[in-house]
Amino acid sequence: MFKYQIIIPASLLIIWLLLAVFGPWLPLQPNQINLPFILQPASTTAWLGYDDLGRPILDRLIMGARTSFFVAFWVILLSLFIGTLIGMISGWIGGYIDLFIVRLIDIFLAFPGILLAIALSGLLGPGIENVVLALSVVGWVGFARLARAQTLSLKHREHVLAALALGAKTPRILRYHILPLLMAPMTIEATFGIASVVIAEAGLSFLGLGVQPPAASWGSMIRDGTRYMLVAPHMVLAPGMVLILVVLSVNLLGDQLRDKLDVKSHH
Amino acid sequence: MPGDPVQVMLGESATLADQAQLREKLGLNQPLLQQWLSYLIQLQQGDLGHSLHSQEPIRDILWQRLPATLELAIAGLLIAVLIAIPLGSLAALRQNTVYDQGAMIFSLLGVSIPHFWMGPLLIVVFSLNLGWFPVSGREGGLSLVLPALTLGTALAAILARMVRATLLEILHEDYIRTARAKGLNETTIILYHALRNAALPIITILGLQLGTLLGGAVITETVFAWPGIGQLTIESIQQRDYPVVQACVLLISLSYVLVNTLTDLLYAWLDPRVRYRV
Numbered sequence: 001m002f003k004y005q006i007i008i009p010a011s012l013l014i015i016w017l018l019l020a021v022f023g024p025w026l027p028l029q030p031n032q033i034n035l036p037f038i039l040q041p042a043s044t045t046a047w048l049g050y051d052d053l054g055r056p057i058l059d060r061l062i063m064g065a066r067t068s069f070f071v072a073f074w075v076i077l078l079s080l081f082i083g084t085l086i087g088m089i090s091g092w093i094g095g096y097i098d099l100f101i102v103r104l105i106d107i108f109l110a111f112p113g114i115l116l117a118i119a120l121s122g123l124l125g126p127g128i129e130n131v132v133l134a135l136s137v138v139g140w141v142g143f144a145r146l147a148r149a150q151t152l153s154l155k156h157r158e159h160v161l162a163a164l165a166l167g168a169k170t171p172r173i174l175r176y177h178i179l180p181l182l183m184a185p186m187t188i189e190a191t192f193g194i195a196s197v198v199i200a201e202a203g204l205s206f207l208g209l210g211v212q213p214p215a216a217s218w219g220s221m222i223r224d225g226t227r228y229m230l231v232a233p234h235m236v237l238a239p240g241m242v243l244i245l246v247v248l249s250v251n252l253l254g255d256q257l258r259d260k261l262d263v264k265s266h267h
Numbered sequence: 268m269p270g271d272p273v274q275v276m277l278g279e280s281a282t283l284a285d286q287a288q289l290r291e292k293l294g295l296n297q298p299l300l301q302q303w304l305s306y307l308i309q310l311q312q313g314d315l316g317h318s319l320h321s322q323e324p325i326r327d328i329l330w331q332r333l334p335a336t337l338e339l340a341i342a343g344l345l346i347a348v349l350i351a352i353p354l355g356s357l358a359a360l361r362q363n364t365v366y367d368q369g370a371m372i373f374s375l376l377g378v379s380i381p382h383f384w385m386g387p388l389l390i391v392v393f394s395l396n397l398g399w400f401p402v403s404g405r406e407g408g409l410s411l412v413l414p415a416l417t418l419g420t421a422l423a424a425i426l427a428r429m430v431r432a433t434l435l436e437i438l439h440e441d442y443i444r445t446a447r448a449k450g451l452n453e454t455t456i457i458l459y460h461a462l463r464n465a466a467l468p469i470i471t472i473l474g475l476q477l478g479t480l481l482g483g484a485v486i487t488e489t490v491f492a493w494p495g496i497g498q499l500t501i502e503s504i505q506q507r508d509y510p511v512v513q514a515c516v517l518l519i520s521l522s523y524v525l526v527n528t529l530t531d532l533l534y535a536w537l538d539p540r541v542r543y544r545v
Contacts, residue, residue: 111520112478115500118485119516122504199381203486206383207501219383226387226490230395240384247379 006256009249016246019062020069028059031214041234049234052224057238063216064239068246071132071201072194078136080190083143084182088174090144091151101144108141114200121209128211131204135197146189147182154178184261191254195247202243218243272319272507293319306513315517316510320503325514328499333518335405336495339418339488340480342411344473346419347426352469354423355430356457362435370427377424382483386417386490403492414491418483422476429472433465440464466537474530481519 019026034054041049048057090101108116120134154160155178163177204210205219213220218239225235273290274281290296294305309316315325358370393413394402401410437443438461446456485497492498496515503511 110524111516112482112523114482115478115485115516115519118482118500119504119512122501122512123509195379203381203383206486207489209504222383222387226390229387229391233391236384236387236391240388243381243384244376244379247381248375251375251379 003256005252009252012245012249013253016065016069016249020066023062023066026062028062029056030059030063030216031055032059041232048238049232051221051235052228052232057221057235060216060221061218061239061242064218064221065242067128067205067211067215067217068198068201068243071128071135072197074132075135075139075197075201076190076193078132079139079143079193080186082136083140083145084147084179084186086140087144087147087149088151088178088182091148092155092170092174092178098148101148105141105145105148108138109145113138114203117200117204118207118209121204126209126212128215131201131210134204135200139193139197142193143186143189146185150182150185151178154181188254188258188261191250191257195250195254198243198247198250272509276320276506306510315514318503318508318511320506320508320511325511328511329496329514329518332494332496332499335493336484336488336497338411339414339484339493339495340477342415343418343422343480343484346415347422348473350419350423351426351430352462355427356434356462358427358431359434359438360457367431370431374424374428377421377427380421382417382421382486383490385420386413386487389413389417390491403490405494410491414487414493417487417490418480421483422480425476425479426469426472430465430469433468434461437461437464467534470530470533470537474527477526478523481523 032055034050037050037054038052040054043049048061051057051060086101090098117134117138120137121130124130124134160173160177163173168177201210202217202219202222205217206223208220208223210219211217221239222236222243225232225239228235273286273293273295277285277289287296294302297305306316313326315329317324318328321328354370354373358367361367390402390413393399399409400412401407404410443456443460446460451460481497484495485500487493488495488497489501496518500512500515500519502508503515
């Protein structure tokens with residue numbers, strides 16, 4: 001029943017989650033500077049070697065897992081909530097409000113997403129909260145567009161018309177008659193969203209716009225590592241591999257989820 | 268105040284009087300609304316203002332940087348198309364075989380590997396170990412190869428998926444069966460009947476992916492110290508040079524919108540069935 005396409009990515013993501021949540025309780029020394037160990041490759045004491053300040057890379061990777069998980073969690077939660085709310089209201093009410101929201105969505109879509117996030121977090125100043133803010137500002141649009149389109153078609157379903165005929169108020173219809181049917185497509189969108197948010201956070205941190213030292217992010221670890229690529233390639237390889245594994249897992253699971261939930265692709 | 272350009276320019280030891288003087292000279296002491304209005308009025312006249320940092324007119328700065336970005340974007344696009352169309356076609360024609368799976372694994376990897384990891388990796392292999400290409404900078408044609416590859420492979424991954432999906436749909440159409448029935452050879456069918464009809468959706472995706480390409484260019488240009496608009500954006504963000512940041516974002520977004528409009532117009536030329544009412 002369970003396929004390896006599900007088990008492997010799912011267990012990788014669970015490890016990611018566990019490390020992110022329980023990281024602070026592990027005996028880690030991510031900021032411990034050990035000058036004698038500078039740039040040393042992997043050994044039995046540090047499984048992934050040390051960075052340019054002699055800090056153990058494995059410990060920093062785990063703290064980086066925390067950063068990327070924190071950002072992905074909040075960005076997806078915020079954009080999902082705001083996007084679904086705005087999209088449902090826009091699709092349900094229609095008229096000028098809908099027209100206004102559609103224009104707003106179009107304006108946001110006219111900017112390449114990552115560029116807007118780069119500009120925003122640049123102007124807001126570095127820091128993890130600003131990364132969450134910048135990525136959410138970019139992220140809600142996709143959810144809103146999807147929720148609006150779905151609401152438009154759900155609006156004319158019989159069960160919604162029946163609820164209207166029974167005198168149900170708008171909030172009740174949206175909450176009990178439309179929202180449950182939105183869940184499947186929104187979940188798929190959210191899953192793929194995690195992958196792009198993880199890459200975007202690492203990208204912003206790579207550009208120096210994300211977390212500030214000494215806090216660790218996979219993106220900033222790659223940036224630090226690029227300066228020592230010739231002598232210590234493990235500084236770039238390790239965070240990159242972890243990042244790619246997480247993104248790959250999310251994408252693989254997303255594909256599986258889409259195949260399961262999406263009726264259209266079953267032909 | 269964090270992100271104050273005056274503080275960044277004068278440093279922390281500057282006196283308050285100096286700061287106030289510079290702020291007045293740059294027009295940063297005026298009310299925000301007034302600053303915004305005068306910006307819009309100047310913009311209408313094609314005047315993007317001056318850089319806070321170097322005092323140069325922003326238009327000149329953009330002109331200096333634009334060729335590098337255009338060169339990189341076009342090269343990246345070319346690489347993407349050259350990889351994606353054969354790969355996607357192969358995957359569609361040999362559906363559910365090893366070729367198909369290989370192409371899809373490539374595509375999944377391409378989507379999952381970020382530019383800022385691909386770039387350094389290519390530098391390690393091709394510049395440092397093999398010594399074929401320069402590490403960074405923009406000197407001669409060889410220096411274009413690695414940044415274009417970084418940008419192109421990621422785009423190729425998305426594109427190959429689209430080519431495959433589109434071709435799969437088209438290969439089941441009646442006119443393909445007709446073409447086969449009248450005895451055309453497979454190459455002619457693919458090149459003249461299938462791919463031509465696939466052009467429309469593929470070009471749409473290409474236009475929409477231009478945003479990803481330009482966003483990716485910002486990171487790729489930073490990795491390879493490529494003196495384009497993307498690097499300019501990051502530099503001016505670090506210097507708090509707001510007018511330049513604004514101009515860069517404006518330029519990139521405008522070109523994104525422009526290209527997508529052109530894509531729409533291209534439809535009519537590619538597909539006689541599409542007609543716009545004038």
